[in-house]
């Protein structure tokens with residue numbers, strides 16, 4: 001079609017104004033490669049600079065499935081990439097071991113906690129030590145915090161519904177979230193309990209594979225998908241819940257990820273059909289309205305993988321509006337990516353910070369004291385934005401506001 005209606009929805013095009021860094025330009029390049037053009041350094045860079053935010057999918061009137069295309073392009077680039085030994089080892093360690101291992105994540109989380117609790121982190125920031133080591137120092141701003149006790153200890157438990165049991169649901173607790181967002185996971189369980197849900201956190205679950213898919217490693221993602229399906233599907237739950245929109249988007253696409261696997265294709269489809277984002281689920285049931293007022297002005301940042309990946313925009317706003325005393329102040333361009341995008345803010349730090357800077361301008365214009373979103377990755381990015389821009393807004397998940405209102 002080449003209509004260009006996607007251009008203004010694309011954060012990298014908005015920043016750079018370059019056709020080759022627009023959705024239309026990237027589709028053009030993918031088509032060239034599909035028709036036999038070589039994978040050049042320039043092609044790698046333009047595809048790597050894409051946030052895979054899928055804002056272009058929402059804008060496209062012709063139904064171009066850009067998200068699927070860019071994942072395939074990245075897998076193909078990965079298959080034609082030779083890396084140095086250190087980078088290869090690091091990628092294998094992070095994607096193949098760290099994200100998949102409860103023990104390694106716990107060790108990493110404990111070390112991070114020691115760094116923070118000993119005062120080292122504060123000292124290092126106060127002395128500006130990180131600035132001396134350049135790029136690594138910038139990245140430190142984006143590192144998640146450890147939040148002990150870790151949620152790993154809750155995996156395998158079942159939490160009873162408060163009052164009459166209306167639903168039986170399973171919670172996907174994530175991977176890094178068990179270490180860095182343990183309190184968010186606990187709040188999610190409490191809010192579900194308050195809404196008549198018995199909440200199981202099935203043993204055997206693990207990383208959803210979203211980061212693997214976005215990094216061109218679909219084979220690893222398939223392995224993780226099979227593990228999660230085996231752990232959860234046989235429980236016969238009314239819904240499988242996640243509080244992480246980025247994970248939810250991939251969990252809902254297990255059906256496609258495993259469509260060519262004769263043993264798992266049907267099970268994957270069933271699993272994805274039961275997946276619900278926490279905001280989607282709560283907005284679809286009769287919500288417990290016994291809440292105390294929260295007198296605050298809140299602005300809501302759409303997570304790309306919720307708004308564009310899962311087409312969920314109304315549910316989180318409906319939940320926020322249900323909290324007495326809360327005023328929702330919409331920011332301009334709430335559904336434009338904040339620059340987080342999985343590990344994009346680490347591997348494409350300059351562009352990510354540029355996008356975050358513009359996001360913070362629109363946040364600040366609302367006068368809100370709280371920024372709500374529905375994805376832990378976006379929370380980390382926005383927290384960094386608040387710090388870097390010398391502001392004081394609290395950054396929370398929608399579920400944490402509900403949890404506060406129920407207490």
Ligand code: SF4
Pocket residue numbers: 009010011012013021022023026049050051052053054055056057066
């Ligand atoms: S996914 Fe996002 S960054 Fe990538 S081309 Fe589409 S709108 Fe632009």
Ligand code: SF4
Pocket residue numbers: 001002003004005006007023024027056059060061062063064
């Ligand atoms: S991707 Fe969609 S919106 Fe963008 S140029 Fe092509 S047809 Fe138009």
